[in-house]
Amino acid sequence: MALKIWLDTGLVDEKEARISVFDHGLLYGDGVFEGIRVYRGKVFELEAHIRRLFESARALRLTIPMTKETLTDAVETTVRANNVGDGYIRLIVTRGVGTLGLNPFTCEKGNVIIIADTIQLYPQELYEKGMKVISATTVRNHPLALPPQVKSLNYLNNILAKIEALDNDVPEAIMYNHEGYVAEATGDNVFLVKNSVVYAPPVEAGSLEGITRAVVMRLARREGLDIVEKNLTRYDLYVCDELFLTGTAAEVIGVVQIDGRVIGDGTVGPITRLLREKFFRYAHGKEQA
Numbered sequence: 001m002a003l004k005i006w007l008d009t010g011l012v013d014e015k016e017a018r019i020s021v022f023d024h025g026l027l028y029g030d031g032v033f034e035g036i037r038v039y040r041g042k043v044f045e046l047e048a049h050i051r052r053l054f055e056s057a058r059a060l061r062l063t064i065p066m067t068k069e070t071l072t073d074a075v076e077t078t079v080r081a082n083n084v085g086d087g088y089i090r091l092i093v094t095r096g097v098g099t100l101g102l103n104p105f106t107c108e109k110g111n112v113i114i115i116a117d118t119i120q121l122y123p124q125e126l127y128e129k130g131m132k133v134i135s136a137t138t139v140r141n142h143p144l145a146l147p148p149q150v151k152s153l154n155y156l157n158n159i160l161a162k163i164e165a166l167d168n169d170v171p172e173a174i175m176y177n178h179e180g181y182v183a184e185a186t187g188d189n190v191f192l193v194k195n196s197v198v199y200a201p202p203v204e205a206g207s208l209e210g211i212t213r214a215v216v217m218r219l220a221r222r223e224g225l226d227i228v229e230k231n232l233t234r235y236d237l238y239v240c241d242e243l244f245l246t247g248t249a250a251e252v253i254g255v256v257q258i259d260g261r262v263i264g265d266g267t268v269g270p271i272t273r274l275l276r277e278k279f280f281r282y283a284h285g286k287e288q289a
């Protein structure tokens with residue numbers, strides 16, 4: 001079925017949803033976006049996503065041509081117009097149409113695009129058996145070059161690492177920063193468990209401030225688990241008891257091998273399973289966080 005897409009000020013048919021070749025989102029990756037889940041018709045953590053989008057835009061001096069409230073309404077309208085029960089929203093704000101030069105201020109107005117569609121999840125088997133990953137040789141962007149908190153339209157750093165993963169027949173790669181500390185996976189945040197304590201790299205190490213990450217941290221604390229944010233090395237990943245990733249699309253997924261080395265006993269560990277279960281319940285309105 002053809003989708004209704006939000007473009008700029010209202011809904012249009014999928015085939016009418018087109019943007020200019022002079023949009024700086026296309027010419028330079030100049031823009032910001034969010035990936036958001038819908039569970040049983042309810043948009044997940046919408047306020048947090050809208051906040052992060054506005055902060056990303058602010059950091060880039062990109063003016064979003066809507067208020068937080070009108071943008072929130074536009075997201076809800078798009079979800080309803082497409083009858084999305086369980087799905088995924090892509091919310092994009094490009095810099096807009098300008099001249100061929102870099103100068104963002106030639107762009108008169110940002111373009112807002114909202115797509116609400118179904119989602120391609122990892123196969124269920126991967127959640128049960130756990131995922132294999134590799135360490136990427138591509139170093140995560142220096143946080144002082146491009147703040148990792150900015151969810152920009154330029155994902156080339158992560159795409160280069162994703163290519164390494166796919167070349168090695170695994171779905172994900174762990175990225176390290178310029179100092180060798182764990183930053184994040186190409187589209188997910190990283191956690192490990194050692195002696196029943198949950199560890200996560202600080203965002204300053206070079207990761208997006210994941211919304212799933214924040215929810216999982218709250219759920220873990222509610223379960224009485226200790227969470228420590230500290231710099232982690234490849235060694236820490238090699239010797240941990242459990243490793244898992246979090247993200248809007250992946251939710252919580254266990255990792256059982258890295259660089260061909262088995263993690264823990266090679267199965268998805270108990271704390272990962274617990275947090276995945278708690279996350280599922282929270283997303284479906286059956287649990288507080």
Ligand code: PMP
Pocket residue numbers: 035158184185186187188189207208209210211212213246247248249
């Ligand atoms: N890191 C990167 C680079 C991402 O693109 C994402 C989102 N796919 C995440 C982490 C996870 O963030 P969130 O939980 O907000 O989806």
